[in-house]
Amino acid sequence: MSTSTITLEMKKITIEFPGVKALDNVDFTTETGTTHALIGANGAGKSTLMKVLSGAYNHYTGDIFMNGETVNIRSPKDAQEHGVQIVYQEVDTALVPYLSVGENIMLNETVNDMGKSQFIKWRNIHQRAADILKSMNVNISTKKLVSELTLAEKQMILIARAISKQCRFLILDEPTAPLSHTETEELFRIVRDLKEKNVGVIFISHRLPELFSICDDITIMRNGKFINKEKIKDTTQNRVVEQMLGKKLEEQFPKYQIDIGETILEVKGLHDSDKVKNMNLHVRAGEIIGVAGLVGAGKTEFCKAIFGSSKITSGDILIKGKSQKVKNPHDAVKKGLALVPEERRKEGILVSESVATNLTVAQLSSFCKYNSFLDFRAEKKKSKEMISSLGIKTPSAETKVQNLSGGNQQKVAIGKWLITDADVYIFDEPTKGVDVGAKKDIFELIAALAKRGKAVIYASSEFPEIMGITDRIYVVYDGEVVKELPTHTTNEEEILFYSTGGK
Structure with a gap:
């Protein structure tokens, strides 16, 4: 890798999509041998800017320079030829599940080799x-x-692929979202090593403590525009948040007083065929319980088991005191359960469908006339009401969900269940990849559900969120509840102690 510093400049980058100006004359400057944080609220344009740099979008105006010379990047191949590599947040869309780890890491080289020779040297x-x-x-x-890997392992495979080629600038889009603390530390070791090798790393993340620990510079965007660039050492986390939002940071967690009612859901001795073993918990009407644990502890598997997405081998699920067999997700919805899954693009939304379709899909029968004809007018009216009440930023109800920011996609994933009026709402890592402004909106939505007497399960590895939003906490370690804690009597240190196997 080159030892001489290369300066990258993006000047007056503008790009529009139907109904929205995603970038408006944005400037961005960085150089090799540094780690640069790129931050902004969901919809600020940071991922779009990096997609321009990595060649995913070619219909932009403006210029890109390296060491003062214009470079033409209009395709991923162009970007790679100039040493720009990107690792996207949504790992499953970038990997081939039926190929091996080795084939995925060396995918670009394998394709090139096939063009030169009929034989591939697999060894x-x-x-x-x-x-x-x-x-x-x-x-x-x-x-x-x-296909056999965990989410965290898939992330590492993508990073391995990115650094398999000569790389001047590596873009990491929310790289730590699926990683455990140990895996995050390992990633940071890799980032520091690449920096020593004179690679420039551009880090997109909503986790400010991480950015302040690993980055040298920070660029802040808001509403598709450049706001500020400065040295990390010259700013503070609160100042960055205020520049992101364009206003003072308010209290994040809603204050509410709710009367707790009868037990709505009880789980006894639940086992699945994989990770979950002997899970026990209950949640009452108007109550928000936390399922806290580190990445890989079994929280997601537990949520899916309750919702009928995975096979239960033993144990009981009781809904309002009656034992229930939840055969599949469709059966779960009929029994009053709703799940907002961790991997929203893969499991929580229909990315190529409109906002209106996504918001009404879970309760489509209520918009049908004579049991067969869809009442488009009623569907559109309801979706507009939900867009307004949830604060979803979208040009229209007909906009495809794939064109929304991560935070707004998550609001759609939650919104579709609000129409169904379920009894139990299960949230699995609902704020993953979501900025502080959208997080506050999501917390308000969850608190509003509890006020309506709904039972809420909030599964997360973000312990400050668990502490801020819940009434009681179940700590999960290795697929099993190891401790139940009243939220008002515990702290993050105690939750971490039990979530790492402490007795």
Whole structure:
């Protein structure tokens, strides 16, 4: 890798999509050998700007320079030829699940080799992939299928692919969202190592403490415009948040007083065929309970088991005191359960459909006339009401969900269940990849559900959120509830103690 510093400049970058100006004359400057934070509220344009730099969008105006010379980046191939690599937040869209780890890491090289020769040297492919993983201190077999990996492991495979080629600038879009604390520290070690090798790392994240620990510079965006650039050492987290939002940061967690009612959902001795073992908990009307644990503890598996997405091998689910067999998600919805899943783009929304379709899909029968014809007028009216009440930022109800920011996609994922009027709402990592402004909106939505007498399960590895929003906490370790704690008598240190196996 080159030892001389290369300066990257993006000047007056503007891009429009139907009904929205995503970037408006944005400037961005960084250089190799530095780690640069790019931050802004959901919809600020930071991911869009990096998609321009990485060649995903070609219909922009403005110029890109390297060391003062104009470079033409209009495709991913152009970007890679100039040493720009990107690792996207949504890992499953960038990996081939039925190929091995080694094949995925060396995918670009394999395609190029196929163009030159009829034969692929598989041993070389796997050896080179194994060397990259070893340099990252990641212990995954290159022969393993990607479909068998955890979310965290998939993230590491994408980073390995990105650094498999000569790389001047590496863009990481929310890279730590699926990673455990240990895996995050490992990623930071890799980032520091790349910085020493004169690679410029551009870090998109909503986790300010991480940015302040790993980055040298920070650029702040708001509503598609450049706001400020400065050294991390010269600013504070509160100041950054205020520049992101354009206003003072208010109290994040809503204050509410709710009368707790009868037990709505009780889970006894629940086991699934994989991770969940002997799970016990209950949640009452008007109550928000936390399911706290580190990444990989079994929170997601537990949420899916309750919702009928995975097979339960033993145990009981009681809804309003009656034992229920939840056969599948459709059955769960009929029994009054709703799940907002962790991987929203893969499981929570229909990305290529409109906002209106997504908001009404879980309760489509209520918009049908004569049991067969969809009343489009009623559907559109209801979706507009939901867009307004949830504060979803979208040009129209007909906009495709894939064109919304992460925070607004999450509001859509939540909104579709509000129409169904379920009894139990299960939220699995609902604020992942969501900015502080949208987080506050989501907390308000959850508190409003509790006020309406709904039972809420809030599963998260973000312990400050668990502490801020819940009434009681169940700590999960290795697929099992190891401790029940009243929120008002505990702290983050105690939750961490039990979530790491403390007795």
